[in-house]
Amino acid sequence: MEKSQKFYLSLFLAFIFFGCQTNQEKAIEASEFGFHFYQGDPTHMNAFAYALELDSTNAENWRELSVTYLKRGIPHNWKKYYDKAIEHDPITWQPWRGYLYLWFYRDYKKAIADFNASDTLTPNFIDAPQGHSVDYWRGIAYLGLKNYEKSNWYFEKHIKKETKDFGEDYVDLTAFLYNGISYFESGDYEKALLNFNKQLEYGKNLSADAKFYKAQIFRIENKTEEAKIIINSAIEDFNAGYFNNRNYVETLRQIYLEDLNDLKKQLIN
Amino acid sequence: MNKKKVFKMLAWISSVILIIILSLLGYFYFVPNYKYLPSKNKFTKRVAYIDPEKSLLSEGFQSCNDNIVDYYNSRKGDTNGEVASYSEGKNGLRKYILSQYRNKNYTDSGYLNIRFIINCKGKIGRFIIHENSLNLEPTVFSKDLKDQLFQLTTQLKQWNPVIIEGVEMDSYMYISYRIENGEITEILP
Numbered sequence: 001m002e003k004s005q006k007f008y009l010s011l012f013l014a015f016i017f018f019g020c021q022t023n024q025e026k027a028i029e030a031s032e033f034g035f036h037f038y039q040g041d042p043t044h045m046n047a048f049a050y051a052l053e054l055d056s057t058n059a060e061n062w063r064e065l066s067v068t069y070l071k072r073g074i075p076h077n078w079k080k081y082y083d084k085a086i087e088h089d090p091i092t093w094q095p096w097r098g099y100l101y102l103w104f105y106r107d108y109k110k111a112i113a114d115f116n117a118s119d120t121l122t123p124n125f126i127d128a129p130q131g132h133s134v135d136y137w138r139g140i141a142y143l144g145l146k147n148y149e150k151s152n153w154y155f156e157k158h159i160k161k162e163t164k165d166f167g168e169d170y171v172d173l174t175a176f177l178y179n180g181i182s183y184f185e186s187g188d189y190e191k192a193l194l195n196f197n198k199q200l201e202y203g204k205n206l207s208a209d210a211k212f213y214k215a216q217i218f219r220i221e222n223k224t225e226e227a228k229i230i231i232n233s234a235i236e237d238f239n240a241g242y243f244n245n246r247n248y249v250e251t252l253r254q255i256y257l258e259d260l261n262d263l264k265k266q267l268i269n
Numbered sequence: 270m271n272k273k274k275v276f277k278m279l280a281w282i283s284s285v286i287l288i289i290i291l292s293l294l295g296y297f298y299f300v301p302n303y304k305y306l307p308s309k310n311k312f313t314k315r316v317a318y319i320d321p322e323k324s325l326l327s328e329g330f331q332s333c334n335d336n337i338v339d340y341y342n343s344r345k346g347d348t349n350g351e352v353a354s355y356s357e358g359k360n361g362l363r364k365y366i367l368s369q370y371r372n373k374n375y376t377d378s379g380y381l382n383i384r385f386i387i388n389c390k391g392k393i394g395r396f397i398i399h400e401n402s403l404n405l406e407p408t409v410f411s412k413d414l415k416d417q418l419f420q421l422t423t424q425l426k427q428w429n430p431v432i433i434e435g436v437e438m439d440s441y442m443y444i445s446y447r448i449e450n451g452e453i454t455e456i457l458p
Contacts, residue, residue, distance in 0.1 A: 040317055042312040042313055047305040050305045050306055050307045055440050073384050073399070073444075074316070075382065076401050076405055104457065105380070107404070138367070240440045250458060251456040256359065
């Protein structure tokens with residue numbers, strides 16, 4: 001009898017101990033549960049809404065709620081929730097918002113403002129939302145604004161730092177591509193070629209984009225035969241899947257097969 | 270061991286197994302349906318859901334089944350998979366809209382987003398319009414601009430549906446027009 005009393009008492013104490021979760025702990029449990037479900041599904045959304053009722057300071061949960069609206073073209077709800085994430089953790093989520101403004105809304109000025117803010121928020125550290133430095137993203141945003149001087153400045157800064165820290169072969173190939181495009185559009189074909197060649201050198205000579213731009217430069221320089229050879233190679237690369245693109249949204253300066261075929265026709269005629 | 274004892278033991282074991290199964294079923298039903306629910310504004314539908322009763326041009330439009338995926342859905346390694354796209358490609362879509370659209374001295378700026386469903390046969394319907402300022406806050410566009418872009422969007426008749434493992438699916442899609450002083454400056458996604 002005495003033994004069973006002890007047993008039930010232990011059970012009761014264990015229940016009390018494990019049952020006394022803080023709201024933060026319960027919120028973490030709810031969000032961990034929510035992450036198992038498809039974004040935007042009611043179970044997913046309810047879990048995060050519940051987690052935020054328990055702990056409204058959890059920035060990542062606000063971000064998770066917001067993203068479902070971002071990907072489905074419902075901007076006002078994305079903004080409403082995302083801004084809450086920044087309110088609670090600007091260091092993490094403000095540069096990220098810049099990335100989202102850049103790609104999902106093509107709001108280059110707002111994107112740059114957020115990337116610039118990260119310089120102040122983390123003065124001794126270059127943030128890298130979605131795997132690229134804010135310098136790389138600023139290079140793209142300034143290209144979107146057709147401010148080629150600033151675009152190239154940020155790409156050169158990014159490439160120089162990556163090369164110094166890890167080696168030139170570590171630099172993301174799209175940094176060379178976009179740096180080259182920015183030089184190309186500003187009329188500096190020499191530097192454009194240098195970057196397209198770097199992209200091809202480190203990318204196993206496979207890139208429909210780099211070859212498409214090289215063909216245009218050869219055409220401008222009246223090297224028609226070289227242009228014809230390389231545009232054919234660009235079409236082969238495109239058909240093999242080697243072209244610049246991204247998930248969810250069209251990428252900046254995205255090329256399509258018809259762009260390559262049009263250039264080929266122009267070169268033949 | 271006599272038969273009675275064996276029977277009793279089996280009955281106990283069966284009861285315990287039954288209780289465990291019922292508890293697990295109860296737990297798995299309770300957790301998603303009741304445990305992690307907010308006290309107010311519960312979500313009952315997917316975020317992408319478009320109510321046929323509240324959407325435009327839903328009459329006569331039929332989805333192929335109730336499982337409507339998102340336009341970007343695909344499975345990793347699915348060699349027979351495709352995301353949704355306009356039949357003439359993004360260039361074709363852009364060319365059509367920009368060649369047909371007329372800025373009738375509009376002064377509007379913002380994002381006019383039109384969400385709809387592409388069914389498994391590539392037909393579109395059930396349109397919903399979201400009007401936002403460039404600061405992504407709800408706004409109201411001039412009726413003529415909104416009507417014009419809605420009409421043009423509905424004229425994009427044929428789409429390529431999402432394909433998952435070789436099967437054509439219904440999907441939610443949206444087109445976002447970024448407008449600055451009545452000019453279309455971007456068409457997303």
